[in-house]
Amino acid sequence: MAVSIDGVxxxxxxxxxxxxxxxxxAFFQKALSKHDGFATGYNTxxxxxxxxxxxxxxxxxxxxxxxxxxxxSVTFADPKRFSPRKFFTGxxxxxVAVLGGPGVYAYFLEHGLLDELFIxxxxxxxxxxxxxxFGSKFKAHSFVLKSARRLNKNGTLLLKYKHAS
Numbered sequence: 001m002a003v004s005i006d007g008v009x010x011x012x013x014x015x016x017x018x019x020x021x022x023x024x025x026a027f028f029q030k031a032l033s034k035h036d037g038f039a040t041g042y043n044t045x046x047x048x049x050x051x052x053x054x055x056x057x058x059x060x061x062x063x064x065x066x067x068x069x070x071x072x073s074v075t076f077a078d079p080k081r082f083s084p085r086k087f088f089t090g091x092x093x094x095x096v097a098v099l100g101g102p103g104v105y106a107y108f109l110e111h112g113l114l115d116e117l118f119i120x121x122x123x124x125x126x127x128x129x130x131x132x133x134f135g136s137k138f139k140a141h142s143f144v145l146k147s148a149r150r151l152n153k154n155g156t157l158l159l160k161y162k163h164a165s
Contacts, residue, residue, distance in 0.1 A: 001105070001117070003132055004125055007132050008132075011129050014043055016047040021151065023151035024158075027120065027158060031097070036096075037058075038055050038057065039084060040059070040060055040061070044100045045060045045074075048099070052099070053070060058075065059087050063078045096113075101130060114163065116162055117161040120156060123155045143163055145159060146160045146162050148160075
């Protein structure tokens with residue numbers, strides 16, 4: 001996930017993150033090629049629909065059924081009535097990329113399904129916008145920094161964290 005210094009993903013739920021650096025975008029695309037499953041919220045899906053529809057084993061979190069006009073590789077499901085773990089293991093997925101938004105990140109975190117975090121910190125401060133996580137309750141989740149790499153001369157940082165469980 002790419003965020004500003006103040007932890008903002010985007011201006012709003014429909015704006016996306018076109019403000020990220022070329023270096024982040026290159027890392028993101030390369031990283032996605034190593035995954036065989038993808039989880040996303042409906043707004044994130046709509047923002048990147050053309051690219052996401054090309055992937056296989058895509059799970060879109062939504063409370064409404066919306067299968068019209070999408071390939072069979074994309075499944076819409078309400079996480080309250082559906083098990084993402086069963087969905088991905090049933091398809092033989094070993095590496096699932098969580099593409100956002102903040103509710104999806106929080107769901108995976110709260111259900112013990114988020115073992116690694118790759119966070120690109122871009123050198124911006126927005127003061128308002130969509131946060132990285134939007135959980136239902138306050139709870140501390142511990143992570144350990146595994147690596148940090150500067151991606152460009154502007155100071156974009158790529159951080160890799162492992163869940164401390």
